[in-house]
Amino acid sequence: MDDQVLSVLSELEKSGIKLNKxxxxxxHELISEISGRDGIDAASVxxxxxxxxxxxxxxxxxxxxxLERVKDILVGRRYPTYTRARAAFSRKIxxxxxxxxxxxxxxxxxxxxxxxxxxxxxxxxGLREVLKSLEKxxxxxxxxxxxxxxxxxx
Amino acid sequence: MTLLKxxxxxxxxxxxxxxxxxxxxxxxxxxxxxLPIEFVEAITLSKIGYRPGELIVAQRRGKSIxxxxxxxxxxxxxYYVLNLGIGCFFxxxxxxxHHYMNSPLMIxxxxxxxxxxxxEFCSRRPKxxxxxxxxxxxxxxxxxxxxxxxxxxxxxLSRIPNLLFEIKTKSKxxxxxxxxxxxxxxxxxxxxxxxxxxxxxxxxxxxxxDRIKAAARCQEAGYRVGLHFDPMIYYxxxxxxxxxxVDMVFSNLRADRISxxxxxxxxxxxxxxxxxxxxxxxxxxxxxxxIPGLDKKLRYFLPIRRRMFAVAVKxxxxxxxxVPVYLCMEDAALAADVGASRLSQGDY
Numbered sequence: 397m398d399d400q401v402l403s404v405l406s407e408l409e410k411s412g413i414k415l416n417k418x419x420x421x422x423x424h425e426l427i428s429e430i431s432g433r434d435g436i437d438a439a440s441v442x443x444x445x446x447x448x449x450x451x452x453x454x455x456x457x458x459x460x461x462x463l464e465r466v467k468d469i470l471v472g473r474r475y476p477t478y479t480r481a482r483a484a485f486s487r488k489i490x491x492x493x494x495x496x497x498x499x500x501x502x503x504x505x506x507x508x509x510x511x512x513x514x515x516x517x518x519x520x521x522g523l524r525e526v527l528k529s530l531e532k533x534x535x536x537x538x539x540x541x542x543x544x545x546x547x548x549x550x
Numbered sequence: 551m552t553l554l555k556x557x558x559x560x561x562x563x564x565x566x567x568x569x570x571x572x573x574x575x576x577x578x579x580x581x582x583x584x585l586p587i588e589f590v591e592a593i594t595l596s597k598i599g600y601r602p603g604e605l606i607v608a609q610r611r612g613k614s615i616x617x618x619x620x621x622x623x624x625x626x627x628x629y630y631v632l633n634l635g636i637g638c639f640f641x642x643x644x645x646x647x648h649h650y651m652n653s654p655l656m657i658x659x660x661x662x663x664x665x666x667x668x669x670e671f672c673s674r675r676p677k678x679x680x681x682x683x684x685x686x687x688x689x690x691x692x693x694x695x696x697x698x699x700x701x702x703x704x705x706x707l708s709r710i711p712n713l714l715f716e717i718k719t720k721s722k723x724x725x726x727x728x729x730x731x732x733x734x735x736x737x738x739x740x741x742x743x744x745x746x747x748x749x750x751x752x753x754x755x756x757x758x759x760d761r762i763k764a765a766a767r768c769q770e771a772g773y774r775v776g777l778h779f780d781p782m783i784y785y786x787x788x789x790x791x792x793x794x795x796v797d798m799v800f801s802n803l804r805a806d807r808i809s810x811x812x813x814x815x816x817x818x819x820x821x822x823x824x825x826x827x828x829x830x831x832x833x834x835x836x837x838x839x840x841i842p843g844l845d846k847k848l849r850y851f852l853p854i855r856r857r858m859f860a861v862a863v864k865x866x867x868x869x870x871x872x873v874p875v876y877l878c879m880e881d882a883a884l885a886a887d888v889g890a891s892r893l894s895q896g897d898y
Contacts, residue, residue, distance in 0.1 A: 429836070429837050432834065433834065433837040474839075475839050475841070477839055477851050477853060478839060478841060478851045481851075503844070505841040505842065505843070505851065506851075507841075507843055507844045507852060508844070508881065508883070509883065543852065543853045544853075
């Protein structure tokens with residue numbers, strides 16, 4: 397492992413984040429790849445990020461929460477287009493206000509236009525409500541719209 | 551010859567006894583006469599016990615022609631691969647051959663049997679035209695630097711009426727092809743990338759302009775040429791970079807002598823990522839926004855691929871409406887979306 401990245405990981409540990417082997421591997425990969433792509437040193441990947449700096453100093457957050465948030469921010473920086481598309485997709489689903497018994501899942505990484513719909517119900521009335529709610533899906537091409545949401549960004 | 555050996559990094563020849571007396575073996579022995587030679591009874595495909603630096607001269611056993619190992623979940627262009635060996639000294643950073651990084655270069659010299667195999671394969675469906683290429687596991691012209699395969703293959707394979715034989719390369723060395731009788735049934739294809747990508751990730755190959763000039767010479771010799779923008783690589787300035795390559799192509803080549811243009815974005819098995827990282831630590835290839843596709847290969851996130859293909863197709867269509875443009879290992883919907891087509895029998 398890269399010494400610079402290792403020293404960044406120990407800084408994270410000093411702020412109360414406990415890292416197991418898998419966390420270390422994932423964070424190492426994210427930090428070294430962002431650093432390589434952006435031409436900045438590993439320490440700057442964290443230190444130059446205001447959001448990360450603030451959350452590491454936030455005493456209201458426990459270690460696991462901090463870790464989760466740091467990782468989310470780094471994933472967002474490493475995969476910006478995908479992260480934006482995923483957020484756009486979630487936004488569009490939320491806006492539809494579907495029945496809470498419905499679960500919508502796109503193909504991993506939006507590699508095709510397919511949507512998987514799962515739902516449950518306990519009575520004929522419940523089924524009718526779910527089906528009524530599902531009708532909202534025929535007015536929107538979810539994947540296409542999510543991917544086009546930020547077409548200008550690449 | 552010393553230069554050639556240095557370039558190919560060959561320091562020993564290992565010959566399987568069953569091919570020891572074949573004409574190509576004799577040529578190889580003459581070319582590399584001052585290198586140590588070992589004759590062995592049988593060479594197994596796993597190549598256990600051999601090392602890089604050894605040139606393995608072997609007999610191809612089993613089927614020599616196979617379906618292109620495309621990707622079942624994406625659209626395939628119905629291509630067949632003639633396997634002349636495995637290994638390449640061009641050493642492009644993204645090449646799947648790095649999976650076999652501790653293996654030597656192996657070549658199959660029982661060409662009469664390989665040619666007979668192709669002939670028999672094509673005769674099974676005489677009304678269908680088969681596209682068969684030799685550039686999957688080797689660089690088709692790179693191989694000729696060891697022993698001139700194509701001077702035998704071109705005149706022989708071009709006798710097969712329903713075969714279109716494709717020679718795929720990043721080499722400019724075409725002199726030996728120009729006078730061959732190709733009967734219009736051989737397409738010589740170049741993989742193209744902007745020069746900055748060649749410098750960065752294909753540093754041991756010939757330059758972009760040399761490849762295009764070689765293609766022009768082949769067109770003058772009556773060959774049709776193919777062009778593969780594959781792998782397209784996303785980098786700062788990619789749009790201008792690929793547009794310039796397209797412009798260079800059409801200012802140097804005749805569009806009516808281009809058989810096809812394929813576009814394919816960078817993709818590789820996840821297992822190759824640590825290998826690229828270790829072998830080419832300065833390479834930015836793995837730093838793109840690569841996600842696992844339906845085939846589990848890492849590839850650029852779909853909107854990035856779509857944009858890259860759309861820009862390239864638009865630029866190509868600015869120059870010509872007639873040359874078929876297809877996508878390699880992508881789905882039909884994406885191809886339609888960016889204005890590419892599915893390559894069909896009528897196109898070639």
